[in-house]
Amino acid sequence: MTEISKTAPVLVTGASGYIAGWIVKYLLEAGHTVHGTVRDPAKPKGLEHLKALSDAHPGQLKLFKADLLTPGAYDAAMQGCELVMHTASPFIITGFTDANQALVRPAVEGTRNVLEACNRVSSVKRVVLTSSVAGIFGDNADLKAVPGGVFTEEHWNTSSSVSHQPYSYSKVAAEREAWKIQKAQSRWDLVTINPALVLGPSLARSSASTSISTMKQLGNGTMRAGAPKLVMGVVDVRDVAQAHILAGYNPAAEGRHIVCAGERSLLQLGTVLRGKFPQYPFPRKETPTFLVWLVAPLARLQRSFVRQNVGLPLRIDNRRSREKLGLSYRPIDQTVVEHFQQMIDDGLMRRR
Ligand code: NAP
Numbered sequence: 053m054t055e056i057s058k059t060a061p062v063l064v065t066g067a068s069g070y071i072a073g074w075i076v077k078y079l080l081e082a083g084h085t086v087h088g089t090v091r092d093p094a095k096p097k098g099l100e101h102l103k104a105l106s107d108a109h110p111g112q113l114k115l116f117k118a119d120l121l122t123p124g125a126y127d128a129a130m131q132g133c134e135l136v137m138h139t140a141s142p143f144i145i146t147g148f149t150d151a152n153q154a155l156v157r158p159a160v161e162g163t164r165n166v167l168e169a170c171n172r173v174s175s176v177k178r179v180v181l182t183s184s185v186a187g188i189f190g191d192n193a194d195l196k197a198v199p200g201g202v203f204t205e206e207h208w209n210t211s212s213s214v215s216h217q218p219y220s221y222s223k224v225a226a227e228r229e230a231w232k233i234q235k236a237q238s239r240w241d242l243v244t245i246n247p248a249l250v251l252g253p254s255l256a257r258s259s260a261s262t263s264i265s266t267m268k269q270l271g272n273g274t275m276r277a278g279a280p281k282l283v284m285g286v287v288d289v290r291d292v293a294q295a296h297i298l299a300g301y302n303p304a305a306e307g308r309h310i311v312c313a314g315e316r317s318l319l320q321l322g323t324v325l326r327g328k329f330p331q332y333p334f335p336r337k338e339t340p341t342f343l344v345w346l347v348a349p350l351a352r353l354q355r356s357f358v359r360q361n362v363g364l365p366l367r368i369d370n371r372r373s374r375e376k377l378g379l380s381y382r383p384i385d386q387t388v389v390e391h392f393q394q395m396i397d398d399g400l401m402r403r404r
Contacts, residue, residue, distance in 0.1 A: 053303040054178050054241050056135045061085040062300070063133040065126065065166060066140025067115065068098055070263055071182065071247075073255035074293035075137060076102065080109040082297070087129045089118035089140065101255040120162025126169040134175055135300045136240075138166050139182040141226065144219065145262050146352045151218035159222035160229050167233040176240045180299045183227040183244040185285055185310060185368060186212070186220035191360035192283065195367065202367040205246070205308040216356050219262075241306065243299040247292045248285025248312035248368060252387045253394035263289070264400075267391055270322055271332045271401055278339030279318035280358070283366045286321070287313045288387040291379060298377040309373045313381040315366050324385045325392055331404040332392075 062079055066072050067088025079086050090099065093115045106113040116129035120140055130136060141159045148154035163181070170176040188203050190212035195201060208228075212221035227244060234242040250263050269275060292311055299305045322334035341363040348355045373379045395401045 054305075055303050056178055056301055058084065058301075060134040060175065061087050061114075061132055063087045063089070063126070063130050063136045065089045065118070065136070065138045067102060068256060068259075069139055070254050070256055070259045070261040071250060071289055071292055072137075072139045073101055074289055075139065075296050076113065077105055077255060078293055078297055080105055080112050084112070086113050087116060087133060088113060089116045089126060089129050091117070091119050093117050098256060098258045100257065105255075120158045120165060123165060124169070126166050127172060130169050130173040130176065132175050133173070134177045136166070136170055136176055136179045137182070137296055137300065138163065138179060138230075139296075140166075141182070141222070142219075143261050143263070151214050151222075155218050155222040156214060156225060159226040163226040163230050164233065167230060170240055171233075171237060174239070178300060179230070179234070179240055179242050180296050181227065181230050181242060181244045182296070183230075183246045183308070184220070184223040185246050185248045185312065186217075186223040187227040187244070187246050187308070188310060188368075190217050190220045190224070191357070192364035192366045193360040195365065201365075202369045203310070204369045205310055205372055211360070216354065243305045244308045245292065245295050245299055246308055246310045247295075248287050248310075250287055250289045250292050252289035252291075252382075252391050254289070254391075254398075257398050257400070264395075267388070267395065268400070270318065270325060270334055271329070271392060271395075273333040275318065275322065275335040276333045278337050279322060279335035280344045280353075281317065281319075281338045281341055281363045282361060283315050283317045283364070285312035285314070285366065285368045286316050286384050286387065287311050288382040288384075291381055295373060295377055295379050298379060302377065305377065307372075307376075309377060309379075310368055310370055311373050311379065312368045312370045313384050313387070315368060316384055321384075321388055324388055328389050329392060329396075332401070
């Protein structure tokens, strides 16, 4: 049992991020003091929402500069904190040449950097780590080896590597590193949140999160000719943020928590969105999988990804998050509609 003081500051790493924005907002609204780390507190774009939150909650939000790869960078921000929420990690799928540099090093060495600071800063009692369902499985094909045909917190991703699904590899490697460091000491405990694909309105207008680019691609005509037959777990960003807070302040919270509202194909998401926004070119059909495989390099998809995911079923069990954290989930249709509306309102999708 770990009691976290309601008056001690909470550290949120990567406070500028898509998910972290909602965590910071809910913490401030609940009256907590938040220490948020960002790579560049002076950057002209991407911090406007944090500035607005700070203005709405005077004196409650303090930003610190910290990069995952700078040793000792998190010590100052962590002083006095009992609860550390470590969300910072690159969530990018394309646009890099060296996966190790772009993803694995910041995820794994960054997690080590943050947790070694927890070992030095004696106020820390609990760390909530933003892991991923990528810590549970790498490809939909992995389900074939799971008795019962549903992924749970018992499962670990063993199929990803630096060359195949490097983002997923970065997440499972970082989570494994976190458990290793936690088990080597006894002052602070570790609770992980393992979200599926996170969608829903963003407070941050500019974010590199693949969540935002996935939603854009659904509505900008990229899949006009057809969507790959790809099923994903989906969850609302606001529910993911609540999961972090429940995990942080519930004294009995422990272990891993899959956070997923349900499974949907790209076509199912497009169909819901087309019903609400008929003027946008959402996918109307699925592309035959052999064609997806053929054009994969043009779409910057790995053929191994297509083989191991497209056309394959997926089932993810969210029972532990509901029973142990008391989390309830928004309907996925509401999540995607509200997300797309926010992108239109913020000028991120061309008005039609
Ligand atoms: P995001 O908006 O891109 O946020 C990522 C955050 O990580 C940003 O605040 C970014 O800071 C920070 N970061 C990246 N590299 C860094 C570095 N070298 N040093 C310090 N900070 C660094 O993405 P997100 O979707 O909110 O993701 C947040 C977390 O959730 C990640 O751990 C991700 O793996 C996990 N997750 C996301 C999803 C999803 O679908 N979105 C699903 C499961 C798990 P800057 O602002 O300085 O770039």
